Amino acid sequence: MIIRIHRGKGGKYDDFDIEAAEGMTVLDLLFYIQENVDPSLAFRYSCRGAACGSCAVLANGLPVLACKTPLSKLTKPAENGQVFLPVSAEIPGGGILLEPAPYLPVIRDLVVDWEPFFEKYRKLEPVLKAGGETPEKEYIVGHDESREMEKYTNCILCALCWSACPIVAGVEGYPGPAALAKLFRFYLDPRESGDIDRLSIADNESGWWACDFYTNCKKVCPKGVPPNVAIGRARKLLKDKEEGK
Amino acid sequence: MGNKDLYRHDVIVVGGGLAGLRAAVEACDRGADTAVLSKVYPLRSHSVAAQGGINAALGNSPAAKDDNWEKHAFDTIKGSVYLADQDAVEILCREAPGAVFELEHWGTVFSRDDHGRLAQRPFGGADVPRTCYAADRTGHNLLNTLFEQAASRGIRFYNEFFVTSLVVDEETCRGCIALDILSGNLHGFSSKSLVLATGGYGMIYDHSTNSLINTADGMALAYSAGAKLKDMEFVQFHPTTLSGSNILISEGARGEGAYLVNSEGDRFMAKYAPQAEELAPRDIVARSIMKEIQAGLGFDGGCVHLDLRHLGAEKIRERLPGIRQIAMDFADLDPVEQPIPVQPGQHYSMGGIDVSPDGETGIRGLFAVGECACISVHGANRLGGNSLLDTLVFGRRVGDKAFNESHDEAAPVVEAALNREIKRLDELFSSRGESFASLMREMKKTMFESFGIFRDENNMQEGLGSLNELGKKFEGAAVNSARKIFCQSLVRTLELGFMLDIAGAVALSALWRKESRGSHYRTDWPDRDDDRYLKHTLISKTDGQKPAIEYSPVKLGLFPVKEDGY
Numbered sequence: 001m002i003i004r005i006h007r008g009k010g011g012k013y014d015d016f017d018i019e020a021a022e023g024m025t026v027l028d029l030l031f032y033i034q035e036n037v038d039p040s041l042a043f044r045y046s047c048r049g050a051a052c053g054s055c056a057v058l059a060n061g062l063p064v065l066a067c068k069t070p071l072s073k074l075t076k077p078a079e080n081g082q083v084f085l086p087v088s089a090e091i092p093g094g095g096i097l098l099e100p101a102p103y104l105p106v107i108r109d110l111v112v113d114w115e116p117f118f119e120k121y122r123k124l125e126p127v128l129k130a131g132g133e134t135p136e137k138e139y140i141v142g143h144d145e146s147r148e149m150e151k152y153t154n155c156i157l158c159a160l161c162w163s164a165c166p167i168v169a170g171v172e173g174y175p176g177p178a179a180l181a182k183l184f185r186f187y188l189d190p191r192e193s194g195d196i197d198r199l200s201i202a203d204n205e206s207g208w209w210a211c212d213f214y215t216n217c218k219k220v221c222p223k224g225v226p227p228n229v230a231i232g233r234a235r236k237l238l239k240d241k242e243e244g245k
Numbered sequence: 246m247g248n249k250d251l252y253r254h255d256v257i258v259v260g261g262g263l264a265g266l267r268a269a270v271e272a273c274d275r276g277a278d279t280a281v282l283s284k285v286y287p288l289r290s291h292s293v294a295a296q297g298g299i300n301a302a303l304g305n306s307p308a309a310k311d312d313n314w315e316k317h318a319f320d321t322i323k324g325s326v327y328l329a330d331q332d333a334v335e336i337l338c339r340e341a342p343g344a345v346f347e348l349e350h351w352g353t354v355f356s357r358d359d360h361g362r363l364a365q366r367p368f369g370g371a372d373v374p375r376t377c378y379a380a381d382r383t384g385h386n387l388l389n390t391l392f393e394q395a396a397s398r399g400i401r402f403y404n405e406f407f408v409t410s411l412v413v414d415e416e417t418c419r420g421c422i423a424l425d426i427l428s429g430n431l432h433g434f435s436s437k438s439l440v441l442a443t444g445g446y447g448m449i450y451d452h453s454t455n456s457l458i459n460t461a462d463g464m465a466l467a468y469s470a471g472a473k474l475k476d477m478e479f480v481q482f483h484p485t486t487l488s489g490s491n492i493l494i495s496e497g498a499r500g501e502g503a504y505l506v507n508s509e510g511d512r513f514m515a516k517y518a519p520q521a522e523e524l525a526p527r528d529i530v531a532r533s534i535m536k537e538i539q540a541g542l543g544f545d546g547g548c549v550h551l552d553l554r555h556l557g558a559e560k561i562r563e564r565l566p567g568i569r570q571i572a573m574d575f576a577d578l579d580p581v582e583q584p585i586p587v588q589p590g591q592h593y594s595m596g597g598i599d600v601s602p603d604g605e606t607g608i609r610g611l612f613a614v615g616e617c618a619c620i621s622v623h624g625a626n627r628l629g630g631n632s633l634l635d636t637l638v639f640g641r642r643v644g645d646k647a648f649n650e651s652h653d654e655a656a657p658v659v660e661a662a663l664n665r666e667i668k669r670l671d672e673l674f675s676s677r678g679e680s681f682a683s684l685m686r687e688m689k690k691t692m693f694e695s696f697g698i699f700r701d702e703n704n705m706q707e708g709l710g711s712l713n714e715l716g717k718k719f720e721g722a723a724v725n726s727a728r729k730i731f732c733q734s735l736v737r738t739l740e741l742g743f744m745l746d747i748a749g750a751v752a753l754s755a756l757w758r759k760e761s762r763g764s765h766y767r768t769d770w771p772d773r774d775d776d777r778y779l780k781h782t783l784i785s786k787t788d789g790q791k792p793a794i795e796y797s798p799v800k801l802g803l804f805p806v807k808e809d810g811y
Contacts, residue, residue, distance in 0.1 A: 023489075035682035039734040040726035046289040047456040049492040050574055051385060051567075054289045068574045107427060108731045114286065127397040128352030128390075137303075137342075138349045140361035146354060150379075153354045153386055157288055189352065223570075 001071075002095035003029065005041070006088075009106050013089050013097075014038070026059050026066035026074075026098065030110070042109040050222055053158030057110050058099040061087045063164045063220045071096060083164050083216045101163040117159045121179040124201055128186060131193030139191045152185035152230060154223045161217035161227060173206040177217035177227030180208065184230035196241050199234050208234050250432050251656060251663070254280040254401065256647050257420065257436040259408050259463060261287025263384070263633065264615025265442030266391040267640025268604075268647065272440075273398050275648040280401040282408060282423055282434070284458065284736070287392050291444050291456040292636065295384025296495035296567060298366060298376035299637075300630035301341035305358055306365045309373035314338040315803075316372055321631060322804050324370040324526045325595075325624025326763040327779060328476065330800040333602045333620045337631070337638050344637040345377055353390040355379050356564070366500045366564075368629045370526040370811075376630040381495045381567040387633060406432075407736055408462065409670070411439070411470045411611070412662040418470070418611035419655045422666040426736060429729030431670065433663035437651030438610045440643055441467055441598065445616040448685075448740075449748045450591035451693040454486050454493040463617035465743035467598045468750065472606045473785040475599035475619040475797075477747075478755035478765045481627055482698050483592035484530035488548035490575050491590035494568050496629040498553060499523040501564050505534065506550045506584065507542040513549075521811040528626040528764045529811060531589040535698050538588075550584035589698060593632060595623040595764065596754070599783060604643030610652050614643040621781065625763025673738060678723035680734065681741045684715055688741070691715070692748055696755055701769040709752045716745050750792065754782045757794050775806060 003016045016033055024032075027048060034041045046052040048067045055066040060074045061084040074096050078084065091097040104112035130139075161177040162168050168176050175183075180202060187198040202208050208231055217227040256272040258265045261283030273279040281287065304312040317338040322329050349355060349363065356378050358364040368376040379386040396402070405426040412419040412433075420435040443463030447455025468474055484505075485494040499505070505523055507513050517533040518525035525533075534549050543549055553561055558581045561569055565580075572580045597619035604612035615636045622635055695708025719742060726734045760774035761767050780796045787793045 034733065035680075039680055039682075039724070040728045040732075042728075042731040042733055046285055046458050047291065047294045048490075049294060049571060051294045051382075052285075052289040052291075052456065054285065108728065111731050113427075118286075122396060125397070127393040130350065130352075134350050138346055138355075138363050141355075141357055142361050143357055143359070146357050149354045153379075153389065154382065156293075156385070186352075189354075191350075191352065 002092035003033070004089060004092050004095065004097045005109065006099045007109055009108060015092070020071050024071050026057065026064065026069045026071065027055055029071060030066060042111050044111055051156065053156035056101045056158045056160045056163065058085060058087070058101055058163070060091050060097055061085050063101060063160045065158060065160070065222050068222060081219055083219045085164060101159060103163055103168050104159065114159065117162050117176065120175040121157070121182065124175055124179050124183045126179070126182045126186065128189060128191060130191045141190055145188070145190050149185050149188050152181045152225060155181055155225045156223055158222065160220045160222065164216040164220040166214055166216070167210050167212060171206050171210045174210045175202060175207060180234070181225055181227035181230045184234055187234070196237055199238055203238055208238065251435060251660060252280070252432060253435045253654065253656065254278050255437045255651055256440065257282060257434055258440045258442055259421065260290070260442035260444060260615070261285070261402070262290035262292035262442065262444055262615065263388055263391060263636035264640040265440070266395045267637050268440050268442060268614055268644035269400050270391065270395050270398060271641045271644025272648045273400050275645060277648045277651070280403060281395070282403045282406045284405060284407040284426065284462070286404050287402065288388060290388065291459055292384045292388045294456060294493065295633055296381040296493060297368065297497035297500065298378035298383045298630045299345060299387070299633040300368070300371070300375050300628070301345040301377060301634065302338065302375055303342055303345070303363060303365060303377070305362045306374035309365065309375060312373050312375060314341065317341065317375060319804055320371050321622065321628055322624070324626055324628040326626060326773065326809065327806045328624030328762060328781070328799055329622050330620065331803040332800050333622045335803060336602055337622045337634060340638045341634050344634065344641070348387055348390055348637065351390050351394050353379065353386050355386070366497060367524060368500050369496050369524045369530065370521070370628040371630070376500065378497060381497050381565050384633060407739070408466060409739055410662070410666055411466050412659050413470045413608060414655060414658045417609040417652060420659045422663055424736070426731055429732055431663060431667055433659040435654050435656045435659045436610070437654060438612060438647040440604065440647050441611070441613040441617055442615045442640070443617045445594040446744060446747050447591050449688060449692050449744045449751070451689040452486070452491045453591040454483055454491055455591070460740035461743045461747035462740065463613060464598055465746045467606060467611065467613060468746060468786060470608060470611065471786065472608055472611065473599040473783045474750050475596055475781050475783055476621060476754070477596035477750045477784060478758050478782060479595035479625050479763060480591060480696070480751065481527055481593035481595060481764050482531040482589040484527055484534055484589050485551050485587040486590035487571065487576055488546050488586035488588050492571055492575055493592070494551060494571065494585060494587055495565070496527070498551060498565055498568055501560065502556055504552045505530070506552050507537045508544050509542060513537050513542070518811040525811040526626050526628060528766070531698055532766060534589055544586060546586065548586040548588040551587045552584040553580045554582070554584065593627055595619065595621070595625065595627050602639070602642065603646040604639065605646065610650070612643050612647050614639050625765060670735070673724050673735065676723045677725065678721040679718060680725045681722060681738045684719055684722065685741050687711070688715055688745060688748055692751070696751055698766065700755060700765070700767045702756070705752065705756050709756065712745065712749050712752055716749065719745055750784050753792055753794060754784055757782055773809065779806065
């Protein structure tokens with residue numbers, strides 16, 4: 001099987017002819033190449049169990065975590081709901097094209113600079129701003145409130161949604177789906193005052209209102225987080241407030 | 246590859262997992278100019294993979310109404326097979342509720358009981374339900390909260406900076422030398438005190454649940470700098486890791502009631518631990534599974550089944566969504582409908598850098614905390630839910646101590662060390678020799694085969710011989726890549742050096758202890774021997790770089806030493 005991998009900072013690709021083992025994931029393949037064929041290959045990894053968010057890549061146009069994506073998934077016909085992004089090289093027939101995740105500066109090979117992603121995340125002040133007095137023991141929080149937050153706290157900040165979002169590509173200053181979902185999670189938190197001002201930091205043309213609901217974010221999320229739902233709910237809350245509801 | 250930039254901070258924390266971030270937050274809150282150096286973005290640290298929970302005697306569960314810190318301490322000490330230092334365990338268990346409430350106040354989303362309080366589940370080796378949790382993503386939720394807290398405080402983060410050596414002068418740590426992985430440049434860091442919080446060494450073993458970045462870095466840095474390592478023979482094997490990939494399947498599954506079943510369909514744990522059954526401590530469950538497999542009662546691939554089906558779809562989705570996802574993503578099965586094939590895998594290091602309950606290493610200005618340290622609160626076997634707790638309780642204490650015990654800077658010493666390090670790494674680049682990969686594979690195999698769940702003298706001596714051979718071969722290792730930007734073959738070569746050093750320490754410590762206790766099980770010395778071995782193993786490099794073993798007494802006092810029994 002021909003594996004075509006992006007090399008350097010842009011535009012160059014190397015081909016590797018690899019006999020893929022049964023059940024091999026994209027991450028297994030990258031390690032195989034680095035350890036046996038080309039020690040200079042660069043890619044990110046950590047937990048290899050889809051928990052840490054290190055290994056986002058574009059594989060045959062699919063934005064995926066390398067660790068949880070078997071090669072067999074890439075050579076199968078497309079499934080319903082899969083998000084394919086434009087690729088910059090030919091996908092070898094029956095083979096695999098691996099590229100860095102889009103919309104972040106490339107450092108080398110499959111490694112991108114995460115700073116623009118995290119910079120936007122930091123700007124939304126993602127930290128609990130508890131209102132009122134701190135209790136002696138735990139705050140009392142209901143099952144339902146807890147579950148509602150969990151939908152968004154499951155985010156692993158892998159930036160796959162960022163790479164799959166047409167708005168990130170087109171709107172300067174857009175925080176991206178993950179950062180907005182994180183902001184909404186803090187708005188939901190009953191330990192905060194519940195003030196809608198929490199949402200106002202992104203109440204502008206390039207914030208909540210920039211989303212066009214492609215819902216690529218939810219489709220590519222390896223953890224099932226729905227940033228599109230958070231964005232829709234935030235917009236309704238802000239609109240209701242403006243209309244004095 | 247040199248770059249003469251020298252960075253200066255009051256407190257430098259190496260490692261951005263829970264222990265490191267908690268220490269950094271404390272030092273920062275005390276007023277120290279604090280920096281975190283992490284070889285990955287902090288959220289990628291291995292703490293994120295912790296699943297099942299964190300112990301604290303809150304007594305929230307109806308079954309644990311009169312729970313208290315003493316009961317938690319007793320369970321911890323019994324689980325440790327009396328090797329834990331009881332003064333340190335007292336601190337761990339007394340401070341547990343405060344540590345958990347603090348993270349809750351900072352924003353961690355925990356699972357709740359019907360009263361809206363923190364829910365608590367049963368865990369192995371615990372008398373009552375005492376483990377707080379966030380479904381089965383407890384580490385992820387805690388790490389995100391601590392990262393949010395650390396980032397909002399103006400702590401300086403050096404992400405993807407890999408520490409290659411410590412600078413020690415006049416028995417005082419003056420800082421460290423670190424590789425900026427993105428640029429390929431080396432930098433000197435001058436500090437008034439330095440905290441190692443680099444986690445464990447799982448990658449010295451085949452079949453580990455650990456993240457691939459757990460390569461013994463901090464332990465090896467301290468060991469080379471002259472610090473002692475303690476109880477290195479105690480390596481925890483988690484009973485239930487996904488067969489093949491060895492991704493962790495939380496003890497929370499058994500806490501919620503899952504069964505372990507052999508190929509005859511029998512729940513076999515009652516044979517080995519009549520009372521605790523599936524919820525016996527991890528060392529006992531791991532050995533029991535291996536005995537079933539060795540008796541021919543395993544399934545293909547050397548595993549048994551973890552059966553969740555009787556819990557019902559609703560409970561599995563609510564309490565164990567993460568492991569359901571892992572089973573679907575990595576084993577292509579849904580535990581609602583099928584049992585999960587599991588086998589024991591390396592999971593945790595009870596041993597580590599020998600430190601006081603305030604993280605002091607014996608080298609002035611050098612501290613350690615978290616899995617890379619051994620205080621010791623886990624002794625010969627750690628209870629599930631106590632490692633997350635360890636990171637928070639002692640992270641806070643060590644951050645405080647690192648602030649209070651800071652000493653004068655010595656920037657010129659760091660500069661001189663930087664120049665030496667530049668030369669050393671340039672040589673790794675210019676030479677041509679064996680690359681890290683084959684040596685690493687050989688090391689992992691040796692450690693699993695010779696220093697695994699069952700050990701004996703002959704096998705271990707053979708393993709030690711192989712490690713020594715690998716050490717010699719490593720002297721000729723080379724990077725074999727000309728690209729210095731994000732040069733993983735350089736990082737991985739240096740990591741292998743760290744791992745070989747620590748693998749040797751595990752091996753020598755395991756050979757020294759001629760008894761069986763907790764996770765250290767010798768088929769040639771199958772009994773516990775308190776007369777000769779109720780003591781800590783210490784290993785350090787003497788001047789000639791040759792490791793030497795000594796021992797120190799266990800601190801008792803709370804509970805008398807008793808026989809095993811679950």
